[in-house]
Amino acid sequence: MPLYAQNIKVSFGGLLALQGVTLEVKIGYRVGLIGPNGAGKTTLFSVLSGHIRPQEGEVFLDGHRITHLSPETRARLGVGRTFQIPRPFPGLTVYENALVFARFTGRAPNPEKSAQKALEVLDLLKIADVPVEQLNVSQLKRLELARALAAEPRYLLLDEVFAGLNPREKAELAEQVEILAKERNLGLLVVEHDLKTVFRLTQWVYVLSFGSLIAEGPPEAIAQDPKVIEAYTGGVI
Numbered sequence: 001m002p003l004y005a006q007n008i009k010v011s012f013g014g015l016l017a018l019q020g021v022t023l024e025v026k027i028g029y030r031v032g033l034i035g036p037n038g039a040g041k042t043t044l045f046s047v048l049s050g051h052i053r054p055q056e057g058e059v060f061l062d063g064h065r066i067t068h069l070s071p072e073t074r075a076r077l078g079v080g081r082t083f084q085i086p087r088p089f090p091g092l093t094v095y096e097n098a099l100v101f102a103r104f105t106g107r108a109p110n111p112e113k114s115a116q117k118a119l120e121v122l123d124l125l126k127i128a129d130v131p132v133e134q135l136n137v138s139q140l141k142r143l144e145l146a147r148a149l150a151a152e153p154r155y156l157l158l159d160e161v162f163a164g165l166n167p168r169e170k171a172e173l174a175e176q177v178e179i180l181a182k183e184r185n186l187g188l189l190v191v192e193h194d195l196k197t198v199f200r201l202t203q204w205v206y207v208l209s210f211g212s213l214i215a216e217g218p219p220e221a222i223a224q225d226p227k228v229i230e231a232y233t234g235g236v237i
């Protein structure tokens, strides 16, 4: 059963950030969410994670309505997320950061093992004992992902984890994410500005523009969709 947002409306004061948006992430599928700046991607992402309550519409998990549930409860039910700006716990090491998350949701039967495995998958084991203050951008992005993974989610929502990385780092991380999503049979939602990375990583892409969905489909089709090209270029082409 999927993670499903149905007919979502969110407004901030007078500004309509999302309207009539429906999106589905199935277990075992990698889904992308793209759109120009201010299109509503982060808002929709937060509706799914429970950080924003919609004015209209519902969110379902495994067929149950979870619209009213907090982010913490959703995390316990297996919906994990990353933050655009990594938020490691200061004063703790890389391993300790992963362990806090592994314990927090109560999903990992063996939190130490889950934390260790998550660091291993993201190539952070060799710096497991380093205080997070000493990490560079690429390592912080990996840690953000590793922490979410350590909690053993079934669905993983990635908010621009590739931003700030150079092309080689992006390609490497995208490959790691694809492998771990397949290995763990995750339902993955990727919000990302870098279209090349989204198109390579995902199997289905939703496109938001001014708060509405303007297209959805396989990456190959989305990349050539005139509506999508127009949304990105403002019709300048």
Ligand SMILES: Nc1ncnc2c1ncn2[C@@H]1O[C@H](COP(=O)(O)OP(=O)(O)OP(=O)(O)O)[C@@H](O)[C@H]1O
Pocket (backbone or CB within 6 Å): 012, 015, 016, 017, 035, 036, 037, 038, 039, 040, 041, 042, 043, 044
């Ligand atoms: N907390 C808020 N209060 C007021 N307006 C907001 C708030 N959060 C988002 N908005 C507005 O809602 C609209 C959608 O924003 P959102 O951040 O979801 O877009 P986005 O597609 O993620 O953009 P970006 O690609 O720039 O991150 C924008 O016009 C934004 O300014």
